[in-house]
Amino acid sequence: MSDDAPPLTTPRDPAREAAERELAKRMYHENDPSWFQRALDAFWEWLGKIFSAASSATPGGALGLVVIVLVVLALLGALWWRLGTPHRTPTSSAALFDDRPRSAADHRAAAETHAAQGHWNQAVQERMRAIVRSLEERALLDARPGRTADEAASEAGRTLPTHADRLRAAARDFDDVTYGGRSAGEETYRRLAALDDDLERTKPVLTSSAHSTAHSARQGAGE
Numbered sequence: 001m002s003d004d005a006p007p008l009t010t011p012r013d014p015a016r017e018a019a020e021r022e023l024a025k026r027m028y029h030e031n032d033p034s035w036f037q038r039a040l041d042a043f044w045e046w047l048g049k050i051f052s053a054a055s056s057a058t059p060g061g062a063l064g065l066v067v068i069v070l071v072v073l074a075l076l077g078a079l080w081w082r083l084g085t086p087h088r089t090p091t092s093s094a095a096l097f098d099d100r101p102r103s104a105a106d107h108r109a110a111a112e113t114h115a116a117q118g119h120w121n122q123a124v125q126e127r128m129r130a131i132v133r134s135l136e137e138r139a140l141l142d143a144r145p146g147r148t149a150d151e152a153a154s155e156a157g158r159t160l161p162t163h164a165d166r167l168r169a170a171a172r173d174f175d176d177v178t179y180g181g182r183s184a185g186e187e188t189y190r191r192l193a194a195l196d197d198d199l200e201r202t203k204p205v206l207t208s209s210a211h212s213t214a215h216s217a218r219q220g221a222g223e
Contacts, residue, residue, distance in 0.1 A: 102129075102133070103133060103137070104130045104131075104133040104134035104137055105130075107126045107127070107129040107130035107133055108126075108127070108130040108196070110122075110126040111123045111124075111125075111126035111127040111130060111189075111193075114126060115186075115189055120183070120184040120185055120186060120188065120189050121177040121183060121184050123184070123189045124173055124174060124177050124184045124188055124189050124192055125174060125177065125178060127189060127192040127193055127196060128149055128170055128171070128173070128174040128192060130196055131167075131170065131192065131195065131196045131199060132147070132149070132152045132156075134196070134199065134200065135152070135156050135159075135199070138204075140156060140159050140160070140204050141155055141156055141159075149170075149171040149174040149175060149178075150168075150171045150175070152167075152171065153167040153168045153170065153171035154168070159204045160199065160202055160204060162202070163195065163198065163199060163202065166195050166198075167195070169191075170191075170192050170195055173188050173191070173192065
């Protein structure tokens with residue numbers, strides 16, 4: 001080529017397109033970060049901006065912000081330790097028994113088996129079922145499908161008024177472990193077991209209607 005020949009020039013737009021095509025080749029991107037890494041970098045960048053803005057608005061700057069965060073975490077930890085695991089208010093919306101009819105003795109045996117293994121939630125559930133089934137077997141409660149623990153305690157409390165408060169407490173214990181997300185312990189189970197034993201030795205108190213029926217029956221027999 002002659003030295004007097006004009007230099008070769010490429011128009012700007014075709015040059016840019018050619019450069020873009022060249023840089024788009026895979027060989028230039030083998031070491032690029034993955035989409036996950038890019039998203040993570042963007043998140044940390046956003047978090048850094050938030051932290052920077054918060055620290056600039058907090059007395060003491062970044063150190064003051066750290067102190068505030070630590071205090072809040074300490075308070076939350078204290079509340080968690082004091083109140084336990086958050087749980088919703090238990091509601092006895094499901095039936096006490098399942099579809100497998102079992103006797104009070106069966107439920108007591110299952111409760112003792114769970115207790116021996118340290119499965120206190122299941123032990124409490126089975127012992128409450130034993131209490132209600134025993135009352136049904138003694139005709140102190142009618143055998144009604146779909147009854148809840150609260151309903152059973154309320155109905156039994158009218159027949160056994162001296163144990164009404166303990167029956168309601170037992171129903172709450174059952175609801176707490178079954179629907180409320182709480183964990184029972186040995187003390188809770190022993191309390192229900194003692195109630196079960198006491199109820200077995202307790203005679204029912206006749207209601208006014210039952211007393212009237214019994215009185216009428218005696219009069220009829222006398223005639």
